[in-house]
Amino acid sequence: MASGPYNYSYIFKYIIIGDMGVGKSCLLHQFTEKKFMADCPHTIGVEFGTRIVEVSGQKIKLQIWDTAGQERFRAVTRSYYRGAAGALMVYDITRRSTYNHLSSWLTDARNLTNPNTVIFLIGNKSDLDGQRDVTYEEAKTFADENGLLFLEASAKTGDNVEDVFIETAKKIYQNIQDGNVDLNAADTGVQLKPSASGGSGDRKPTGNQSSQQSGGKGCC
Amino acid sequence: MADGSKDKEEKQPANPSSSSIGNLSQNNPLSRKLNRILETRLEDERDTIESLKVLSEFLPANTLHARRNLRSDIERRGLILSEEFRDLLGSLAAQIQDMQNDVHSMRSCCQDMQNRLADTKAKTAGLLNETAELKARGRRLEMRGVVIDVFLKKLQLTPEEVGILAGGVVGEELFSVLHRVKSIHEDCKVLLRTSQQRIGLEIMEKMAMHLEEGYERLYHWTQSQCRTMTSDLPSSSLLLRKSLQELKSRPILYKYCVDEYVLARRSALVQGFIDALTKGNNGSRPIELVSHDPARYSGDMLGWLHQAIATEKDHISGLFAEDEREWVSNLLASITEGAGRPLKMRVEQVLLSTSDPVTSYQMVNVVRYYLGVFVILLGETAPLIGVMKELAELQTKLFFSSLTVQTSKLLEEIELPDSQLNPPRKLMEILSVLQRVLASRDISVASLDDHKTSLKQILQTCIDPMIHYCNESASTLSTMEMAVYLINCLYLIHSNVALYEFTELALEKLDGQIQAHLDTLxxxxxxxxxxxxxxxxxxxxxxxxxxxxxxxxxxxxxxxxxxxxxxxxxxxxxxxxxxxxxxxxxxxxxxxxxxxxxxxxxxxxxxxxxxxxxxxxxxxxxxxxxxxxxxxxx
Incomplete structure (x- = not known):
């Protein structure tokens, strides 16, 4: 019955932010293609990737917007915060400056997304432990203080990459289950796919069934 | 008993006598006989004992008389016995005679029966043949019945199947019936190659009719499903996907369904866009709230469209399972067509109220960036692309005109150089505008050549009037002072422009002028x-x-x-x-x-x-x- 990639119940929108060269696109590539992209070119504006994951038995489509880290693209990238359900904030553990800029990225994320957006802090390039410039503990403290989820990952080896995306989805899904996310609200970055598996109305996740017409939409 | 004892008594004396005369008995037959008699052991001779016993019966007493009459008695007795025996045999013979008679009559009966049997047999042979023949025919008919059953089962629809085709809900059953109809149609082609052409043709015709009917139903259902896909995030059931796949074999019907879908999505997209702009869908921030910031405003609108297009694209590839890029692009182009007008209206609105060249340049860049992104998604000929190109052109025009206006406005009144021969203040102002323009440069994915051309134009628009202005304001100065003054001005421009890429040409020109004045000096x-x-x-x-x-x-x-x-x-x-x-x-x-x-x-x-x-x-x-x-x- 299932027809592979088209059968899912939710769409979660993610945005990946962080300084230039911290490996945002590589993380995305590793996640969607399960491959490391060496010599990744600088992102122009925004790029886009999707993958379906399963959380608590629910198939969820992740729609991931990978933004350019360069300042000159801010005019473009800031339009994509709107309605993101998850924000992955990336720094490079071997470059302290990228860590130091986190607070400004966080400010952006907080200002431009909604309060329920799950923000996940990622220390990328964990495979380069020898060149480490930011300790795990320090970043962990920062994350805790700001209420962020945190993991160190490596887009090169793929270590923790899967976890980062899926943990974020779990947290978002948890929020939906807890009723913190109103599926009627447009800004949540969560879209409910009303009837991916056949007839309509066969799922009732949080009693937001009426959202099919006007709500369930987050990509604005 | 008495007999026995007498025998014993007789024997007792006999024994010693026999032994005593043993030697004599050798030659004498009498003795031999005697001996033999004597040697007979009566105990062992049962017959003898038995006969003696019988004898004792009719010899009630061992009297002389009795002894004398013994023989006749015995003979009489024998006679009686013989007579009895004869009588018995006589009855036996009669019985046998009877039996023989019976056997005879039985035999004639059997003969009779046999004859009748033979008769009957002869009579039934024809019947048997007939029966066997009928049986064989029966078997053949049965076989034919099976064949016909199979034939019907294979090449005809059951009433239920016909019912499914004609009405009822669209579901798995309809698809399986459709497939069956198709396979029947296909199988009939085999019939055409045999002698059964007529039936083959008839069935094919019927199946074609059924097929049309089924497709008609499927089409109506699919079309109505497509028509309802106006929600923000349309549902795409497996059934609908399957229906569309099925309809692909009827290109015209398929196209109508696709058209219906596009129409529905187009209005959904426009509605979603308008909602996002004005209402922000249920309490979220509407995009129009940032309309005070034109660059951000147009960026947010286009960003929203970009994401909506990505979702639509995803949905299309999910629903139609078409991989051909151009096909998808064309669909997206049609779907996004409606968004062009509201976008254009708003961008033009803010554009016309913007006099700041920096802002309009930022807008140009944003629109150009999305133009590059959208062209890849929608194709060069999409209506939305046309609108955006118009907008970019208009913006570019307005940008240059506002840049020119601002420049010329600043340079309207000639300012005389001060005693220190410093560049005029207004020059600094224009340069700061230019600097901001160059700094907000270029996020577009336009080709390097386009980029260079536009930069060249920007620089020309600013630099030429500035130099002209400087020359004018220097007109009252002596040669030396003029040279110094102009070098100072040109140098200021040069050092500002030199910070940016692709300005070599302008810099070269400035350098040339500086060198000329330097030579004078x-x-x-x-x-x-x-x-x-x-x-x-x-x-x-x-x-x-x-x-x-x-x-x-x-x-x-x-x-x-x-x-x-x-x-x-x-x-x-x-x-x-x-x-x-x-x-x-x-x-x-x-x-x-x-x-x-x-x-x-x-x-x-x-x-x-x-x-x-x-x-x-x-x-x-x-x-x-x-x-x-x-x-x-x-």
Whole structure:
């Protein structure tokens, strides 16, 4: 019955932010293609990737917007915060400056997304432990203080990459289950796919069934 | 008993006698007989015992009479027995005779029966044959029945199946029936190759009819499903996907369904866009709230569209399972068509109310960026792309006009240079605009050539009026001051523009102008130096002809004095205007080159005078050799 990639119940929108060269696109590539992209070119504006994951038995489509880290693209990238359900904030553990800029990225994320957006802090390039410039503990403290989820990952080896995306989805899904996310609200970055598996109305996740017409939409 | 005992008594005496006469008995037959009798052991002779017993019956007493009559008794008895026996046999014979009669009659009965049987047999043979034949026919018919059953099962629809085709809900059953109809149709082609062409054709015709009917139903259902796909995030059931796949074999019906879908999505997209702009869908921030920031506003609108297009694309590929890029692009192009108008309206609105060239340039860049992104998604010919191209063109036009306006407005009133020959304040203002424009440059994915062309145009738009302005404002100044002033202005422009990429051409032009003015300065400076030591006239004369005594007269008089004066403090020999050059590099450069020029001129004059008046008198006129001067001055 299932027809592979088209059968899912939710769409979660993610945005990946962080300084230039911290490996945002590589993380995305590793996640969607399960491959490391060496010599990744600088992102122009925004790029886009999707993958379906399963959380608590629910198939969820992740729609991931990978933004350019360069300042000159801010005019473009800031339009994509709107309605993101998850924000992955990336720094490079071997470059302290990228860590130091986190607070400004966080400010952006907080200002431009909604309060329920799950923000996940990622220390990328964990495979380069020898060149480490930011300790795990320090970043962990920062994350805790700001209420962020945190993991160190490596887009090169793929270590923790899967976890980062899926943990974020779990947290978002948890929020939906807890009723913190109103599926009627447009800004949540969560879209409910009303009837991916056949007839309509066969799922009732949080009693937001009426959202099919006007709500369930987050990509604005 | 009495008999037995008598026997014993008889035997007892017999035994000893026999033994006593044993030897005699050898030859005497009587004795032998006797012996044999004597040797007989009565105990063992059962028959004898038995007969004796019987004998004892009719010999009630061992009387003489009895003994005498014994024989007759026995014979009489035998006779009786024989008679009895005869009687018995006689009845037996009668019985046998009876039996024989019975057997005879039985036999005739059997014969009779056999005859009748033979008769019957002969009579039924035909019947049997007939039956066997009928049986065989029955079997053949049965087989034919099975074949027909199979045939019908294989090549005909059941009433239920026909019912499914004709009405009821669209579901898995309909698809399976459709597939069956198709396969029947296909199978009938085999029939056409056999002698059963007629039935084949008939079935095919019928199936074609059924197929049409089924597709018709499927089409109506699919179309109505597509028509309802106007929600923000349309549902795409597996069933619908399957229906569309099925309908692909009826291109016209398929196209109608696709058209219906596109129509539904187009209005959904427009509605979603308008909602996002004005309502922000249920309490979220509407995009129009940022309309005070035109660049952000247009960026947010286009960003929203970008994400909506991505979702639509995803949905299309999910629903139609079409991979052909162009097909998907065309669909997306149609779906996004409706968004063009609201987008254009809003962008134009803010555009026309924007007079700041920096803002309009930012807008140009944002639109150009999305133009690049959208062209990949929607194709070059999409209506939305057309709208965006128009917008980009309009924006570019407005940008340049506002840049021109701002520039010319600033430069309307000519400002006279101050005493320090600093570049005018207005120049700084324009440069700061230019700088902001260049800084907000370029996020578009336009080709490098386009990029360079637009930059060239921007620079031209700003720089040419500025230079013109500087020239105008410098018109009242002396040559030296003008040169310094213009160098200062040009240098300011140069150093501002040099911070950005792809400005080489403009920089080159600026450099050329600076060098020209610098040359003027250097010549002036060198001439000034020559003047200081009173050799200017001589040098000038030397450029056109021979040195005459008239020209040399003043040199004789004052050169030595002037030179002593000059070389005692060569640093004061700098033209005052030269110190006003803002660039210390140019200052040093000018000085350096002026000195070089001066030294060359000095050497020329020195050599000429030496030739004229001879080496011995020279020290009175020009006490320092060029080498010495070089050492003194540098």
């Amino acid at each position: 250097i010549t002036e400076q060198a001439a000034y130096l020559l003047g200081k030591i009173g050799l200017l006239d001589s040098y000038n004369t030397l450029q056109t002809g021979e040195l005459t005594d008239e020209v040399l007269a003043p040199v004789h008089e004052q050169s030595k004095k002037l030179m002593t004066q000059f070389f005692s403090s060569p640093e004061s020999s700098l033209l005052p205007q030269l110190t006003l050059l803002t660039s210390s590099k140019f200052k040093a450069d000018a000085h350096q080159r002026a000195v070089q020029l001066f030294l060359n001129a000095y050497r020329q004059v020195y050599d000429a005078i030496k030739d004229k008046i001879g080496e011995d008198k020279l020290s009175n006129v020009l006490p320092h050799s060029p080498e010495q001067v070089n050492d003194l001055i540098t």
